[in-house]
Amino acid sequence: MSVETLAPAVDMDVLHGRLDALVAINPLPPDGACRLALTAEDRAGRDQFAAWAQAAGLALSVDAVGNMFASLHGARPDLEPVMSGSHLDTVATGGRFDGALGVVAALGVAEAMKASGKTLPRGLVVAAFTNEEGARFQPDMLGSLVHVGGLSVSEARDTVGVDGICLGDALDEIGYAGPMPPGAITPSAFIELHVEQGPILDAEGLTIGVVEGVQGISWQEVTFEGEANHAGATPMRLRQDAGRAALALGDTLNALTAQIDGLLATAGRIVMVPNLINVIPQRATITVDLRHPDDAALQKAEDCVGALAREAAQAAGVSHATRQLARFSPVPFDAGLQERIALAAEARGLPMRRLISGAGHDAQMLARTSKSAMIFAPSIDGISHNPAEATHREDIEKAVSVLGDVLWDLCCEESD
Amino acid sequence: MSVETLAPAVDMDVLHGRLDALVAINPLPPDGACRLALTAEDRAGRDQFAAWAQAAGLALSVDAVGNMFASLHGARPDLEPVMSGSHLDTVATGGRFDGALGVVAALGVAEAMKASGKTLPRGLVVAAFTNEEGARFQPDMLGSLVHVGGLSVSEARDTVGVDGICLGDALDEIGYAGPMPPGAITPSAFIELHVEQGPILDAEGLTIGVVEGVQGISWQEVTFEGEANHAGATPMRLRQDAGRAALALGDTLNALTAQIDGLLATAGRIVMVPNLINVIPQRATITVDLRHPDDAALQKAEDCVGALAREAAQAAGVSHATRQLARFSPVPFDAGLQERIALAAEARGLPMRRLISGAGHDAQMLARTSKSAMIFAPSIDGISHNPAEATHREDIEKAVSVLGDVLWDLCCEESD
Numbered sequence: 001m002s003v004e005t006l007a008p009a010v011d012m013d014v015l016h017g018r019l020d021a022l023v024a025i026n027p028l029p030p031d032g033a034c035r036l037a038l039t040a041e042d043r044a045g046r047d048q049f050a051a052w053a054q055a056a057g058l059a060l061s062v063d064a065v066g067n068m069f070a071s072l073h074g075a076r077p078d079l080e081p082v083m084s085g086s087h088l089d090t091v092a093t094g095g096r097f098d099g100a101l102g103v104v105a106a107l108g109v110a111e112a113m114k115a116s117g118k119t120l121p122r123g124l125v126v127a128a129f130t131n132e133e134g135a136r137f138q139p140d141m142l143g144s145l146v147h148v149g150g151l152s153v154s155e156a157r158d159t160v161g162v163d164g165i166c167l168g169d170a171l172d173e174i175g176y177a178g179p180m181p182p183g184a185i186t187p188s189a190f191i192e193l194h195v196e197q198g199p200i201l202d203a204e205g206l207t208i209g210v211v212e213g214v215q216g217i218s219w220q221e222v223t224f225e226g227e228a229n230h231a232g233a234t235p236m237r238l239r240q241d242a243g244r245a246a247l248a249l250g251d252t253l254n255a256l257t258a259q260i261d262g263l264l265a266t267a268g269r270i271v272m273v274p275n276l277i278n279v280i281p282q283r284a285t286i287t288v289d290l291r292h293p294d295d296a297a298l299q300k301a302e303d304c305v306g307a308l309a310r311e312a313a314q315a316a317g318v319s320h321a322t323r324q325l326a327r328f329s330p331v332p333f334d335a336g337l338q339e340r341i342a343l344a345a346e347a348r349g350l351p352m353r354r355l356i357s358g359a360g361h362d363a364q365m366l367a368r369t370s371k372s373a374m375i376f377a378p379s380i381d382g383i384s385h386n387p388a389e390a391t392h393r394e395d396i397e398k399a400v401s402v403l404g405d406v407l408w409d410l411c412c413e414e415s416d
Numbered sequence: 417m418s419v420e421t422l423a424p425a426v427d428m429d430v431l432h433g434r435l436d437a438l439v440a441i442n443p444l445p446p447d448g449a450c451r452l453a454l455t456a457e458d459r460a461g462r463d464q465f466a467a468w469a470q471a472a473g474l475a476l477s478v479d480a481v482g483n484m485f486a487s488l489h490g491a492r493p494d495l496e497p498v499m500s501g502s503h504l505d506t507v508a509t510g511g512r513f514d515g516a517l518g519v520v521a522a523l524g525v526a527e528a529m530k531a532s533g534k535t536l537p538r539g540l541v542v543a544a545f546t547n548e549e550g551a552r553f554q555p556d557m558l559g560s561l562v563h564v565g566g567l568s569v570s571e572a573r574d575t576v577g578v579d580g581i582c583l584g585d586a587l588d589e590i591g592y593a594g595p596m597p598p599g600a601i602t603p604s605a606f607i608e609l610h611v612e613q614g615p616i617l618d619a620e621g622l623t624i625g626v627v628e629g630v631q632g633i634s635w636q637e638v639t640f641e642g643e644a645n646h647a648g649a650t651p652m653r654l655r656q657d658a659g660r661a662a663l664a665l666g667d668t669l670n671a672l673t674a675q676i677d678g679l680l681a682t683a684g685r686i687v688m689v690p691n692l693i694n695v696i697p698q699r700a701t702i703t704v705d706l707r708h709p710d711d712a713a714l715q716k717a718e719d720c721v722g723a724l725a726r727e728a729a730q731a732a733g734v735s736h737a738t739r740q741l742a743r744f745s746p747v748p749f750d751a752g753l754q755e756r757i758a759l760a761a762e763a764r765g766l767p768m769r770r771l772i773s774g775a776g777h778d779a780q781m782l783a784r785t786s787k788s789a790m791i792f793a794p795s796i797d798g799i800s801h802n803p804a805e806a807t808h809r810e811d812i813e814k815a816v817s818v819l820g821d822v823l824w825d826l827c828c829e830e831s832d
């Protein structure tokens with residue numbers, strides 16, 4: 001195997017102009033944006049992508065959960081196309097690159113292929129998947145999950161967002177419930193370019209991350225129910241303090257990461273009712289985000305959280321209930337595709353390393369039905385899910401060039 | 417000293433009808449209400465009180481922070497009047513009796529005095545103080561604090577509520593910024609009837625609580641500032657997790673109550689930003705409500721919370737800042753008034769005990785400038801700040817009769 005062809009260059013000014021345009025829809029200083037899935041802002045991003053794809057002469061199709069596909073046709077329609085892309089939605093405090101980079105980079109590669117005048121054997125499909133972040137609707141990576149058949153369209157449409165709105169209603173409202181059945185396009189390979197969202201490449205001065213796989217993810221929401229009462233007149237021993245239980249559970253997570261090597265644990269969201277300074281909380285809901293590259297270790301962490309929640313409820317004299325909001329086992333990426341990415345980086349003389357993705361990505365869903373892999377560009381100081389998310393322009397250019405080389409190479413491949 | 421006169425009975429049907437009417441403004445099942453200070457609901461309660469007072473032939477005056485006074489004049493205008501009352505505002509999850517009972521009971525006593533045909537030497541002033549709860553504006557007991565000169569009208573008006581609205585604007589909006597200078601009426605004695613809001617009387621099967629004083633209150637708000645980042649891609653050691661610090665601080669409060677005997681500590685309110693499942697919190701604000709009958713112990717608890725906040729911030733790699741939202745030292749009530757209440761209960765053969773109030777009350781502010789004391793009626797199961805707050809009707813009637821006896825007695829007193 002080798003990657004000898006240096007693909008035609010992507011126009012980086014156009015690419016950065018597109019990232020600027022996406023940020024400009026709903027900017028958050030210094031360089032971030034908020035386009036929560038299926039909001040008016042997300043629609044504006046989708047409209048932009050559709051306009052760019054159509055201007056580039058690509059064929060646009062939208063599936064029933066709003067996944068968007070812009071296709072450059074190949075010379076041999078009997079061969080499955082290659083697919084590349086990511087997502088356009090962001091978290092509430094989103095950055096410039098998370099998701100958007102993978103979409104505009106793949107679009108740039110498709111345009112460069114078209115501009116080269118050659119029609120490669122396989123087509124290239126630029127994909128933008130719905131609700132990757134999971135900030136509004138759980139689970140995250142919902143669009144790509146539906147694409148690979150892991151969730152039905154009707155289940156997806158019935159998903160209720162944190163704002164109480166059904167995904168189906170939100171999708172209809174923005175006009176992106178398309179006619180194509182999910183999964184209609186199954187690629188021969190899927191490559192996603194994404195920023196690392198972690199500090200490893202930046203700390204080691206490397207340009208390219210060859211992603212070996214994605215760690216497992218478990219999202220739980222634990223709700224404690226006690227009794228609202230007066231903070232000044234209720235003796236400690238007679239309280240049923242739901243807030244105390246949630247605080248205790250959240251506070252134990254850090255210790256848990258010291259017990260289970262490699263575990264990441266985050267309590268990102270807590271809501272107390274009535275949430276008043278002088279009222280003992282009647283209800284408290286806290287989320288627990290667990291990640292581990294090893295499924296057995298992740299399961300162990302989940303078991304520990306279950307036990308800790310029970311203990312916290314018991315100590316506070318309250319009841320509790322747990323909802324699993326998402327659960328994805330660790331996903332290894334295709335070894336052959338990893339090797340292609342590494343060779344492409346080597347051919348361009350770019351310093352690289354292999355690493356595990358801390359974040360979940362659409363590529364892990366695509367891996368269920370296609371060979372799949374990812375390229376990481378460095379994130380300065382590892383900052384992500386934050387409007388200060390940043391990557392040096394020269395690192396973006398190098399990562400896009402590796403993506404272009406790999407996609408060009410894959411589109412040339414005539415064997416199955 | 418003796419309390420021999422059994423005062424004319426208050427019409428309990430009218431009294432309960434008034435409590436019904438106040439609940440009906442904005443009811444919360446099963447028997448509670450929400451009338452946050454200076455909202456439209458609070459105005460409706462004030463309008464009711466004003467209408468009842470005027471119908472009873474009492475002279476109504478409103479001071480510059482909205483404190484309301486309904487006066488039954490005495491035979492000797494050279495003597496200071498007696499004052500009794502409480503507040504009409506509630507917490508968001510308020511009960512039927514908290515505050516409202518003290519106002520309608522004093523009003524009922526004034527009406528019974530008037531109906532008796534006798535004009536007692538001293539007048540009786542029925543008071544309803546602004547923003548006792550502190551649920552919307554901090555500090556709590558704000559109206560009575562202004563009444564006794566502890567806070568200027570302009571400082572009070574500049575207070576910003578949890579909804580971002582200035583107290584002065586809210587007061588103007590509901591039309592209750594009155595012309596009277598605060599403190600214009602200084603009573604010879606102030607008696608407040610209130611439900612206990614704690615479990616002691618109910619647990620011991622007693623009818624009357626003679627309140628010896630109010631424990632000290634300290635309200636702090638601690639804000640931690642870190643960095644928002646991706647929950648899956650940021651190693652634990654590189655996080656600046658503001659949420660983790662807030663959870664740690666909140667979780668230590670319970671242990672602190674085990675270390676400092678008699679301490680009550682509550683973390684009733686927590687707000688994380690951005691409050692998303694997969695984003696490390698950038699900011700987290702938590703409130704700490706501390707109560708203790710001894711000022712030195714309260715100060716020790718505050719010092720501990722300060723140290724715990726610093727440790728929590730350091731361990732999480734974040735900065736922190738603390739705002740003191742309220743600080744009231746323990747207040748002892750007038751020994752002579754306590755004795756009068758005890759004698760009145762004894763004269764009626766009612767089982768009673770002396771106890772310290774866990775909650776703050778307007779009477780503790782009045783104690784700065786007048787002899788002051790309180791009568792507690794039992795709270796079933798100690799439930800308060802909760803729509804399920806309840807007291808048996810016969811206990812209400814007995815407590816009102818003791819209030820009437822004490823007020824009648826005080827109004828008869830011609831010496832200073």
